[in-house]
Amino acid sequence: MLSYVLRRAGGIFLTLFVLVSLSFLIVRLAPGGPFDQEQALSAPVRANLERLYGLDQPLLVQYGRYLGALAHGDFGPSLRQRDYSVGELIAQGLPLSAALGLTAMVLAVLLGVGAGITAAVWRSRGADLGLAAVTALLIALPSFVVGPLLALIFAVHLHWLPVAGFEHGATRFLVLPVITLALPVAAYLARLMRASLLEVLRAPFVRSARARGLGATRVLWRHALPPALLPVVSYLGPALAFVITGSLVVESVFALPGTGRFLVQGAIDRDYPLVLGMVVVYGALTLVLNFLADIACGWLDPRVRNE
């Protein structure tokens, strides 16, 4: 198990390194810079700015400096949002984004696993067929359509919840965003759960458990469910990536002051350190969750860790 964990951890660092290097290279090799504005800066001003931010150094030196600073948790200054460092900007939005993403993940797992078990147990009955239709619909609908539609129904017409915006400490502003973010993931998890539980329920060890006279409930919860959860657990990594990407849209739809807008605004302004910092943070987050999901899989299933 330990060697499995170490191998996976090594893989993460490699991937993160490739991600940082690739993003850094792409950003620096492209034409155009953060100081290209409508009004051209005079040459000395431009030179001073570039020297201040170290952009006049050779590419390799810049790369080395960036990596060195990154190792100390320093993402550098934002080029456009004056007086803020990228780290400060991210720290400003991250609590809200993390709360949004985490709640959505938990809700998605609860809903998805619950619906999947229901569908598998009452296979081919009304509940199963209804869930199949609903999950197909939810997977097909993009979140930038679902979000506005939910707001239209529950905020504009029914006045149950606010349309958009955020006030500190008011959870009602987060209800619709969390649901929008969770629904497609829940739908996908429900499908996975249903398929894998149905397969396990047909397995010989479940039949022999039944043959030994164990009750249906006990067979389901103690024997069938743990192995059936495996595909669900291994999907959690990709699901997080999905939630993170989705949160860009959801934060924009519901005007939430999370980190998503920094990535979008940074991309529009060509604020390199900001975009790079966001990619590193989100990339690291995705990788760490993938790692945890891998470990959980290895723990659940010895075949995985001995591969």
Place this chain on the structure above:
Amino acid sequence: MSEAAAAVRSGLWSDARRRLLGNPVTASALGALCFIALLALLAPALSRWGYEHLDWQHLAAPPGLTAGHWFGTDRLGRDLFVRTLYGVRLSLLISLLASAVSFLIGVSWGAVAGLAPQRTDALMMRFVDVLYSLPYLFVVIILTSLFRRGSILVLTVALGAVGWLTTARIVRAQTRALRRREFIEAARAAGVPPAAILLRHVIPNVLGPVAVYATLIVPQMILFESFLSFLGLGVQEPQASLGNLIYVGAQEMESATWMLLVPATFLVVLLACLNLIGDALRDALDPREY
């Protein structure tokens, strides 16, 4: 006799066609897709309004028959029917081109890796694994942030540059299976250079299964394009894309529901049709299913 004739006629492709058109859901999805594509192609001729034309008499007019604004207008008095169809046009164009780009990269990368020596192959596929584990819309966002915003070319290349990973995996697996086959060995023994083996013997043989997968890339690309345009990183005003129309609609939905519902309906129907057809095509060409 007639049985034998029937057996001759039922090849892979004719079987597939029968299965596709025999399924009412698939057939209607195909019909709806053709209808939407036709509307999008004919968009300039279907209405007397241009997509940039400002009709000051009808600002934010609701859908109706007045003045030929069937699906209403936006805040600036631009006809929503025409703008939505132009959006469909642009989305289809970008997604088809991006799919082609990703197809090209994926097939070349996968085929080269499949034929290459063990170590090169491992390195190339490890690179694919690494890219796989990243939230790759971020990479697209980086790419679009580098060039002039709203450039169709940049958008296409950026989307294509990240969509090729699965294609590469499929092609590489197929090539791996092919490379030990007799006809490849014969070609090699006859002294055919590797590049020619790749182009003449390997690629034609892997195209079939990959082409089916490619039909499922198209809706994904439409989704990504709309996603970026929704965030303001893709197609820019005054050009219309389904993504930026939905964005405007979401801003205006409290007073003008149609501005959201019209482009959203088109996007959802388009995605649903493409996904249904892609899935059906995959099933139809897979004999194990029957």
